Amino acid sequence: MRSPPAAAELSPMAVHGVAQTRAAVLGLGAYAPPKVLTNDDLARLVDTSDEWITTRTGIKRRHVAGPDQATSDLAVIAAQQALDAAAVRAQDLDLILVGTATPDMLFPATACLLQERLGAPQAGAFDLLAACSSFVYGLISAGQMLTSGLARTALVVGAETLSRLVDWKDRTTCVLIGDGAGAAVLGASDTGRGIYAGMVGADGSAGNVLKVPAGGSRMPMTREAIDRKLHRGYMDGQAVFKLAVRTVPGLIRETVARAGWTMEHVDLIVPHQANLRIIEAMASQLHLPMEKFVVNIQEYGNTSAASVPLALFEAVQGGRIHDDDRIVLAAFGGGFTYAACALVWGK
Ligand code: COA
Numbered sequence: 001m002r003s004p005p006a007a008a009e010l011s012p013m014a015v016h017g018v019a020q021t022r023a024a025v026l027g028l029g030a031y032a033p034p035k036v037l038t039n040d041d042l043a044r045l046v047d048t049s050d051e052w053i054t055t056r057t058g059i060k061r062r063h064v065a066g067p068d069q070a071t072s073d074l075a076v077i078a079a080q081q082a083l084d085a086a087a088v089r090a091q092d093l094d095l096i097l098v099g100t101a102t103p104d105m106l107f108p109a110t111a112c113l114l115q116e117r118l119g120a121p122q123a124g125a126f127d128l129l130a131a132c133s134s135f136v137y138g139l140i141s142a143g144q145m146l147t148s149g150l151a152r153t154a155l156v157v158g159a160e161t162l163s164r165l166v167d168w169k170d171r172t173t174c175v176l177i178g179d180g181a182g183a184a185v186l187g188a189s190d191t192g193r194g195i196y197a198g199m200v201g202a203d204g205s206a207g208n209v210l211k212v213p214a215g216g217s218r219m220p221m222t223r224e225a226i227d228r229k230l231h232r233g234y235m236d237g238q239a240v241f242k243l244a245v246r247t248v249p250g251l252i253r254e255t256v257a258r259a260g261w262t263m264e265h266v267d268l269i270v271p272h273q274a275n276l277r278i279i280e281a282m283a284s285q286l287h288l289p290m291e292k293f294v295v296n297i298q299e300y301g302n303t304s305a306a307s308v309p310l311a312l313f314e315a316v317q318g319g320r321i322h323d324d325d326r327i328v329l330a331a332f333g334g335g336f337t338y339a340a341c342a343l344v345w346g347k
Contacts, residue, residue, distance in 0.1 A: 022194025023143030023154075024347050026187045027086025030313035031077040032063035032180040032300060039175070046171035053175045058276025062178030062301035064163045070104045072113040074181035075159035078309075079118060082155065086185035090118040093185075094151035096125040097142050099134025099158045099305040101212075101334070102165060103127055114157065123155070131210065132272050132333025133200075134158055134305035136341050139184065139329070140198035143341075146188050157183040158305035165212055167232040176274075177233075178301035182309020193324065193346035196259035199251060200339040209239040210334035244278050244332045249285040251340045252330050259342035265326050266292065266342075270315060272331040273297035273307040282330075294320065304333065321345050 038061050039050035053059055065074065075098060083090055096118075098111040111125035130137040135158030142154040159181035166174050212233050214225035221231055248271070256263055269292055271279050276297055283290050294311045303310060308329050315321050323346035330340040 019190040019192070021147055021188050021190055022196070023146040023186045024189035024191070024194035025184050025343070025345070026088060026347055027082045027084070027185045028309065028313045028316060029078040029081025029083070029085060029183040030181065030310050031074050031081070032178070032310070033065045033069055033074065035064050035066055036061050037064055042175050045168060046174060048171045048175055056277070057176060058295070058297045059175065059301045060298040063180060065161045065179040069161070071100055071102050071159045071161045071181075072104045072110050072117065074161065074179065075110060075114055075157045075183070076117045078159065078181040078183040079114060079155055079157055082183035082185045083118070086187070088153055088185050088187070090120040091122060093118075093120040093123040093153050093155050095142060095145060095154040096120060096123045097138045097154065097156050098127045099130065099138040099156070100127060100160055101129055101131050101134065101304060102161045110159070120155075124151070130200075130202075130333065130337040130339065131335055132274065132302070132304045132307060133331040133335070133337040133339045134333075135182065135308050136329050136331040136339035137200050137337070139186070140195070140200055140339060140341055142186050143195045143198065146186055152188060154186045155183060156186060157181060158307070158309045160304040160306050162233070162302075162304055165231070165233045167229055170232070172237060173233055173235055176302050178303045180300055180303040180306035180310050182306050182313055184309060187347070189347055191347065193344045195341060195343045196261075197255050198339070198341045199255045199258065200337075201251065202338070203243070203336045206239070206243055206336040207334070209236040209243065209336065210234070241275065241278060243336050244274065245281045245285070247338050248330055248332050249282050251338055252282070252286065252328055255340040255342050256328060261326060261342065263288070266328055267325040268292060268294060268315065268321060269328045269330060270294045270308055270312045272333065273300065273311055274302045274332075307331070
């Protein structure tokens with residue numbers, strides 16, 4: 001792993017004899033649109049096959065937003081579910097942080113749209129863009145605001161409609177993605193549960209491997225840009241694959257060490273769902289069995305910022321995560337960004 005110059009950590013140090021306040025997950029929510037595209041559906045759109053997609057990626061199906069569904073429509077459902085699960089009222093939120101690369105519009109932020117729709121007038125609201133790492137970046141950032149006293153209750157959402165950015169005629173990218181949203185309500189806890197360590201990092205020199213060139217100030221959305229499909233996602237798949245496998249196992253090891261744990265302490269890793277082979281390569285490098293990793297890529301594909309909270313939600317729902325389990329969330333994505341968070345589960 002490249003040593004992370006831009007990395008930040010949450011101190012795992014406990015003051016002897018004094019319970020340390022940590023940011024803990026009080027409730028989770030998740031939403032995937034009902035419309036499903038199977039690999040066979042895609043084989044009717046582009047020159048591909050269920051066999052190729054399954055063996056190269058692990059993906060079988062993906063959920064895709066309907067024509068009337070924007071990112072905030074997915075986010076608001078996941079967010080309300082998380083609030084209900086946490087028994088927190090929207091009006092008591094101090095902070096709403098939405099991780100997304102596919103906001104409803106350039107501005108206002110999707111977090112502000114969510115604030116209005118949830119009815120959370122006291123909450124500060126902003127979006128965070130770290131591509132597929134956005135949710136983990138967001139969880140760490142909101143956690144810091146909680147432990148510093150800047151906020152008491154925070155809503156962190158990862159939500160995407162990547163289907164709007166993908167070129168549905170490009171078989172190298174369209175088979176990989178899906179839409180969805182996941183949300184977590186965070187609150188301060190003195191129980192010994194919550195976030196023990198977080199690391200965020202980036203390698204901007206690898207920014208070109210995954211990008212959407214048009215639609216920003218460098219290249220506004222002109223007819224020429226659209227004709228050249230520069231408003232669609234571009235990806236060098238093999239380069240992303242190598243970066244992920246080179247970076248994330250070391251990142252997980254370092255985050256676990258900063259939490260004061262060893263790898264043997266870790267009960268479950270919730271990785272970004274980009275490619276089953278990437279997760280298998282990480283497991284192999286970390287000398288861990290695949291049972292230690294949550295995998296739901298077969299159902300959703302790569303939902304970018306929504307991928308980690310969707311997988312976390314399903315793991316909790318499926319009874320794979322219990323109070324006091326040691327969990328590591330790990331993500332990577334365009335930027336090139338990466339982030340990991342070690343937490344003890346429970347309020
Ligand atoms: N169906 C059938 N064939 C396909 C295909 C598809 N959907 N997509 C690509 N191919 C073809 C290629 O054209 C190539 O053909 P060629 O050998 O005739 O040139 C062949 O399959 C192999 O392509 P390659 O790119 O080498 O495949 P790969 O094993 O590297 O898998 C990815 C491609 C994209 C699945 C893989 O690189 C990957 O998952 N990378 C990471 C992507 C990622 O994580 N992105 C998001 C990061 S947040």
